[in-house]
Amino acid sequence: MKILDRYILTTFLQTFLTVFVILFFIFILQTVWLFIAELAGKDLDLMLIGRFLLLSSPRMIPLVLPLSVLLASIMTFGNLAENYEFAAMKSSGISLQRAMKSLIVFICLLSIVAFFFANNVIPAAEYKFLNLRKDIVQTKPAMAIAEGQFSDIGEYNIKVNKKSGENGEKLEGITIHKKSVNGSGNNVVIKSKNGILINNEESSMLQMILYNGNYYENITPKKYEERNKVPFVKASFKKDIINIDLSQLNTGQDDGEIANTNTMLNVSELTYTLDSLHKNFDKEITSFSDNIYQRTGAANLSFNRTKEVIKNDSIVPDLEKLLTPAERSKVLEVASSNVLSSKYSIEQNKNELESKQKNINNHWLALYEKFVIAYACLLMFFIGAPLGAIIRKGGLGLPIVFAVLIFITFHFINTFGKKVAQENGIPAFLGSWMSSIILTPLAILLTHRATNDIGLINLDVILTPITKGFQKIFKKKNNTTHNV
Structure with missing residues (x-):
């Protein structure tokens, strides 16, 4: 490896690793924020919490890695351009493509690693993460029920307004939807003012005792023409007991079992x-x-x-x-x-x-997503490197602004495409690759303009006609004044 290639690669790696660690730490904090209500106050040891965060971290790589490549590319090439190092290279006959050669090889290797990471590490981590949560639910069943939202537990969807008690076993404002056997909807609804959870760690059954509530059930008539009347049954109770089977939530840590989940x-x-x-x-x-x-x-x-x-x-x-x-x-x-x-x-x-x-x-999207992350690394590099050479600004100022705007655009289009594809609005392939397809022309344009030393926006095309127009107007006025 030549000295120039080693110098550019070392500079890029230092910036890339720094940015990656900072962004990864930020996303870890986001995970802690999302699960803090479930983890806090449940007598979980630090080892278990650390394992919880470790297993949840691989899912952040598809977000952190492309953003790190984009920001590191802009900062690295922005610093080189700002310090006139690119000017020195060009005066020595070294083009931008030649300067990017070592980094292109590195990014290609990084894309391959990203694909294998998404194909092997993330699925295994998702499986173990889900099983860890199920194990925690078995020992701390109150964790399975989150405040203010419906939680899917076995054959029930349960929502509580508030949890209290040492282990969150005291519940207030309970709403329960019982799933139908044929999957036609939730025909049974149970509402209760308060309740309590009772479980035995040696048993897979969770007992929920409800107090002062009502029971509602929609009745489906046998005759179709009578179904528009929507008949239902209502009953009140002072105390009711519901037994919830937690065996499905506790599949253990058997590596030989493969969960039927696309992720x-x-x-x-x-x-x-x-x-x-x-x-x-x-x-x-x-x-x-x-x-x-x-x-x-x-x-x-x-x-x-x-x-x-x-x-x-x-x-x-x-x-x-x-x-x-x-x-x-x-x-x-x-x-x-x-x-x-x-x-x-x-x-x-x-x-x-x-x-x-x-x-x-969803399965098609999960399949394409493993290839999208690999291509996203290449795409972000070919956007960030030319952009840094064009704007000629390093540091954490303007590069961060450009990186955030580009990545938000990429992430928004990607999310939008996947949502539409999930609802069968567009093919899954187009939904997964939509953001890459849209931003690829931008990468080609920026690379072309940086290679030919053209600015980000050629204002001369717009300003020159305007300037000539004003010059003609002022020239006519001056001629009129002299004639008078």
């Missing part, structure tokens, strides 16, 4: 899972279509002429003439009931299919 799967596992999901999805659509077709009775229709419908060697034009008024009324009633039943079935299956399609989209 916990690597590329090969995601590919296998997606293949199974697509096959099941297509099979369900085919099965439902056949079911609806059979309901219509079209499969049983026969167009062969029979003796009963033949009259004077022609088919009877009006089938109603063969039926009495009572029979016609019965036929219309059955047909109307079948239509309403089919409509309700289609609506129910539509929601289920949309949910399954969303799950498939």
Whole structure:
């Protein structure tokens, strides 16, 4: 390695590591802030808290790494340009691309490492992080219920306004939604003024005792036309006991078990899972279509002429003439009931299919995201390095402003694209790569302008015509004054 390459690489690495540590510490503080309500006051030892934060930290890398590359690139090349080191290089016949050569090799290696990190380390950390939270819930069940928001625990969604007591076992303002067996919604709602949690660490059952509350349940009539009335049952109670099974929340730390969550799967596992999901999805659509077709009775229709419908060697034009008024009324009633039943079935299956399609989209997004983080490192470097050479400012002032604006734009477009892709508004590939596709032309433009020593914005194109216009106006005025 030549002295110049070693000098630029050393300067960049020092800046990159410093920025990475600072940003990583900031995101760690954000994690502490998010989970402080669950961790504080639960008699958890420092070792457990440290492990909790350690396992939650890998998920921050996809945010911290590209931002660190962007900021370090702007600062490094901004310092070199500000101190006229680039001018000295160019006078010696060294171009910007030649100066970036060692860093391009490093960023390529960093992108490869980022991909393997996202493919192997983050899924394993997510799996262990989830299991650690489940273990904590087993020993400290009150942690599973957060204040002011619904917490998914087994077959219940539980929300409490306030928790108190030594271990947060005393609850106030309790709202419980019981999940339906068929997944059609929450038909049972329980509201209670206060309650208490009782558990035994040797048992997987959590007992919740509720006081002074009401029980509500929506009743689904068998006849579809009566469902618009929305009947329900209401009951009051002084004391009620609910047993919650925590066995599903405590799967242990068995490394051989793979959780069915897209963030916990690597590329090969995601590919296998997606293949199974697509096959099941297509099979369900085919099965439902056949079911609806059979309901219509079209499969049983026969167009062969029979003796009963033949009259004077022609088919009877009006089938109603063969039926009495009572029979016609019965036929219309059955047909109307079948239509309403089919409509309700289609609506129910539509929601289920949309949910399954969303799950498939989430798996595709998780798959593409592992490649996006690798490309994001390259993209941010080719934005930051030319930008630093153009603005010719180092330090923590202007570079931070540019880095934050660019990264917020990247992150906003990325989040927007994934949200739209989750709802099946756009393909998952486009949703994951939208931010990269939009910012890639910016990286090409900045690299081109920095290579050709063109400023960030060529104001001469705008100012020159304006200046010439004013000069002509003032020249005409001067000529008029002299003539007078």
